[in-house]
Structure formats: structure tokens, C-alpha cells
Amino acid sequence: MRKASMRRAYGEALAEYGAENPDVAVVVADVSSSVQTGFFAKRFPERFFNVGITEQAMVDVAAGLALGGMIPFANTFAVLFLRAAEQIRTCVAYAKTNVKLVGSYSGMSNFKDGPTHHVECDTATMRSMPNITVFEVADAVEARKAVPVIAEYDGPVYLRISRAEVPIIFDESYEVKIGRGTILRDGSDAALIASGVMVSRCLDAAEKLAKEGIDAYVVNMSSIKPLDVKLVWKLARETGAIVTAEDHSVIGGLGGAVAEALGQESPANLERIGIPDTFTETALSYDELLDHYGMSVERIVEATRLTVERRKR
Amino acid sequence: MTNVVYHPEDLVRDLDRIAQSLRIDVVDMIHRRKAGHPGGSLSAAEIVTALIFHHMRIDPKRPGWEERDRFILSKGHACSLLYAALARRGFFPREELKTWGHLGSRLQGHPDRLKTVGVDMTTGMEGHGVAVGAGLCLSARIKNLSYNVYVLVGDGECQCGVLWEGAMIASKYRLSELTVIVDHNHVQLDGPVHEILPVDSLVDKWRAFNFATLEIDGNNMREVLDALDMAREIRNKPTAIIAHTTKGRGVSFMENKSAWHGRPPNDEEYAQAISELRRRLEEL
Numbered sequence: 001m002r003k004a005s006m007r008r009a010y011g012e013a014l015a016e017y018g019a020e021n022p023d024v025a026v027v028v029a030d031v032s033s034s035v036q037t038g039f040f041a042k043r044f045p046e047r048f049f050n051v052g053i054t055e056q057a058m059v060d061v062a063a064g065l066a067l068g069g070m071i072p073f074a075n076t077f078a079v080l081f082l083r084a085a086e087q088i089r090t091c092v093a094y095a096k097t098n099v100k101l102v103g104s105y106s107g108m109s110n111f112k113d114g115p116t117h118h119v120e121c122d123t124a125t126m127r128s129m130p131n132i133t134v135f136e137v138a139d140a141v142e143a144r145k146a147v148p149v150i151a152e153y154d155g156p157v158y159l160r161i162s163r164a165e166v167p168i169i170f171d172e173s174y175e176v177k178i179g180r181g182t183i184l185r186d187g188s189d190a191a192l193i194a195s196g197v198m199v200s201r202c203l204d205a206a207e208k209l210a211k212e213g214i215d216a217y218v219v220n221m222s223s224i225k226p227l228d229v230k231l232v233w234k235l236a237r238e239t240g241a242i243v244t245a246e247d248h249s250v251i252g253g254l255g256g257a258v259a260e261a262l263g264q265e266s267p268a269n270l271e272r273i274g275i276p277d278t279f280t281e282t283a284l285s286y287d288e289l290l291d292h293y294g295m296s297v298e299r300i301v302e303a304t305r306l307t308v309e310r311r312k313r
Numbered sequence: 314m315t316n317v318v319y320h321p322e323d324l325v326r327d328l329d330r331i332a333q334s335l336r337i338d339v340v341d342m343i344h345r346r347k348a349g350h351p352g353g354s355l356s357a358a359e360i361v362t363a364l365i366f367h368h369m370r371i372d373p374k375r376p377g378w379e380e381r382d383r384f385i386l387s388k389g390h391a392c393s394l395l396y397a398a399l400a401r402r403g404f405f406p407r408e409e410l411k412t413w414g415h416l417g418s419r420l421q422g423h424p425d426r427l428k429t430v431g432v433d434m435t436t437g438m439e440g441h442g443v444a445v446g447a448g449l450c451l452s453a454r455i456k457n458l459s460y461n462v463y464v465l466v467g468d469g470e471c472q473c474g475v476l477w478e479g480a481m482i483a484s485k486y487r488l489s490e491l492t493v494i495v496d497h498n499h500v501q502l503d504g505p506v507h508e509i510l511p512v513d514s515l516v517d518k519w520r521a522f523n524f525a526t527l528e529i530d531g532n533n534m535r536e537v538l539d540a541l542d543m544a545r546e547i548r549n550k551p552t553a554i555i556a557h558t559t560k561g562r563g564v565s566f567m568e569n570k571s572a573w574h575g576r577p578p579n580d581e582e583y584a585q586a587i588s589e590l591r592r593r594l595e596e597l
Contacts, residue, residue: 090441
């Protein structure tokens, strides 16, 4: 499968959408070349603000831009938004300013810079704040298509983007919808619910499972909040065996959200694939890290088998 | 640079009377609610009065007017003063002040822009106002609007890192539409500012961050009015007005005492405070 960079697709889409919508502004904290906001900066310098390494003030400046009627996209590494957690809570979530927070280099995708630059708890943090929508894109197409949807959605959004180049999953017909999961592969025995880079790994796992006679749904759950709970319940009722997968801690992210939904109604056997409750390490490649922390295709296959067997018991 | 009009005696006296009336409202509200922050509300009465009742281009009939000047009470704990001022200025009925802090009231424990008419930004956590104000100024610039943004911060608040991040950003973009007023009352929650974490010299600090600086007696109405006029005339950089004030101003036993940062007066203290404030109002 052809691979493409999500962050580049995001950066290009931002510039493209900026031409359509004069209210879009971009704020970035000294990582413009990394998070690819340069395309926008070049075309719309009067709406682009590089504020240096001031993540807290960057969030506040974005809130101010939103108060003035702009639609600001505030960009930095996902881990660095944690530094501005209180700013996000007070000035974005509680004050309900129309700020789009774009957390790039999510999970362990910045493999080479190590655990200081990895992030396992951003989704959990954002998800527990009222008023914030949390959206994680799975490929370059979704990254591109998410930009206008998020801009036109009235309210705070946290957009989670990986540094990695990942296989293209979607074609042009794909429509981004907040609050909606997308079934990428039909199944009957189990359901793999994934977000971000783990979606393509789940598709690979489903291939392997099919050969063993296990037909697994694969769902792209980019809308982590609001979660498509109806879809989760439907899959739970149909299969009784759910596996979640994300490059985030198994606590509080997509897996946590799905567990909460299942606990409320239609309980099913659940396995959560993600970063175990631990800090990570540096590595020479991203794939190596994902495999090391139990997020390999093989591990997804094993987890699925386990849930299916448990359900039979 | 200065195009400061002389403010007539009558105007200054009228505004002084409003400021003193707001002090009475503040003590009233805090006593009734049995909660609130008297010290830092009393210290800022002249500043808030000068802004809301004279200097700022605002219209209670059009609270959402796009070209209005904006006010961010970054030291959100002084909200009783802001609520009292907005009510007297006609943004909502004064009767509503009695509901402050009650479940279901539009008047929250700290300002909430979504609930209270006339509140431009939700505040309460120290440090945000300068950067939020900078964002508002940038937005005005993009949209070709000419409003000014006023941010009132505390001196204890000047200990917050994010405030200085915001100052750097305002200075980078030369946001002359931004005026920061520091209510320099020298006292914070836990004690004197110089003891908890010294912030001196505030004038030097703001100047070093490339703000134009003015230093005034912030409890002197004429000086406040003049400084706000001057700030509006400064075109190439933002302004910081370092306003020396007295924490708890106007209530003898509250003045300069950190104990009165965030505690309400009991009935006896209330009676004394009100009588002192009323006596002064009659003198004006």
C-alpha cells in the first residue's frame, strides 16, 4: 500500500482551506517546519503567527483570536499541549472559544527523540475536558479532509496527528464526520476498533484473522469524542468480542472510551491494544517501537483470538 | 506624543463618586454572599471605573458590538467589582448582584463570558489576560477593526510565566492597541508580594519586554484617566500602566492586609466598613 505523510497532508490542506476561508488563522510554537504549517505561512503571512516556545501563551493567543471572530488553528507537538492543560481547560474548553488545537507527533511517532517527546496521555487529558471534541486521523486523506470539517465545526477541537508516514486507507469518496465511526471491513466474529496509525495495522490483522476463520470488523474511530457509541454497542451485540487499538496509553484514550461505552450497555469481551501503563524508550524506527510495546499486527491477532475464545466460554 | 485632554473637575468627582459607590457594592456583595475577594476589588475601583464609565468605547445596549473596546479582568477574583460596575453601567439590573454565586446565577464565582453580559473573557486563573488580549488585537488587525483591548492584572499575577510569554508576543507584533494595567497593591493571597516572590521592578520588567510604561497612583482618578489617554496615543508598542494602589482601599482594617485577600467581613466588620465607605462618599 502507498504511504503518505499525514502532517504534510494536513499542512497543505490548511493552506488550501485558508484560501477559501479568510477567518482561518494559524498559530504555532516554533515547530512550523515539523508540523508543516509553512504552506499556510507562505500564502497568508498576515494570518500566521509563530509565537516561539510559548505553548501556554499560544493557546491563550488562539483563544483571543477566536474571541475576535477568527478560527485559529494552534499547532505544536501533542506532548507540549500538556504544558498548556490549564490554559486549554480555562480559556478554550470552559470559555468555549472556537480554537482548534492540533497535536502533531502523537504517540511514539517521534521515535528518535524518545520518551520526552512521546505522548501517551494527551487524548485522555483532552477527552475528560467538557466541550472538547477529540479527533484522530488515520491517514493522509483523512488528515486533509478533516481540516475544513474541523474548521467549520463551531467549538473547540483537539486534532491528533502522527508524525509517521502511513498507508493510504481512504479514497476520495470518504467523508469525515464528527461523532461517526467508519466500518472499513465487515465482519461477524469480532470487531477491531482503532484510531490513527493503528487502523492500518488492524486491517492487516483482519486479513490474517480471516485466514484462521475469524471474520473481524475493522472500524476507524477517528471521533474519539464524541464517540460513536451506537456503533460500539451494535458491534458488541453482534460479535461480543471487541479489540481497541491506538498509539496512546491503554488508560483513558480510545480503549478507555470504548470500555466506558461497553460498561454502560452491551458488555463484550474487550482487549485494549496501546501503550501499557509505562513510559516508553527511544528506537531507530517507529515500527520497532510499536511492536515492542505490544502493538504489532501479531499481537492484535492474538488479542482478537483471546476475546473470541473468551466469548465462547 | 501626548494628546491628553484636561479632565474637568466635575467629571473626576463624578467618577470618584462612582468608584466609591462600587466599593460599597463590593463590600455589600461579599458580605451577603459570605465569600469573595475584598482586598483586590477595593484596590482597583478607580481603574475599573475609569475604564467602564468613561474611557472605553462600549455600549450596554449593544454588548456584542464588534467594534467595542474589550476589557479582560485577568485578575478575575476581583469580579465583584466588575459585576457591580457592569450593573451600574446598565449591562444588567443591579438587583441581579444579589444572586452572585448562587446556584443558577449568571454571576459566577469568577467571570464567565458565556453567562454574564458585558464580560468579554472568562477569567479566574491568573496570567492569561495578556496573551488573550494579544490574540484579540491580532484578530482586530486581520479584520481591520480599530478597537482597543484593556487587561487588568494583579501584581501577584506578574509571577505567572504565561503572562510574560504573552508580553513577548504583544511586543513582537507591536500591539499598540493593547494596554495592560497592573494593579500594584503589593499584597497577594499568602502575604506581601515582596515576601512571597518579589516582582520588582515592574516598570523595568515591562520596559524590558518592550512595552511603553507609565507609572501612576492607581487610586487617583485623574492620574488613571490621564494614563489611559496617553496609552491610547502610543502607536508603536503596547503600554503597561503600573498603577500603585492600596489593597483593601477605603476600609481601614482591610488596607494592606493579605488576610483580606479572600475573606468576607462578619456583620460587625461589615457595618464598620460600610460606614467608613459611606462617610468618604459623602465627602466627595
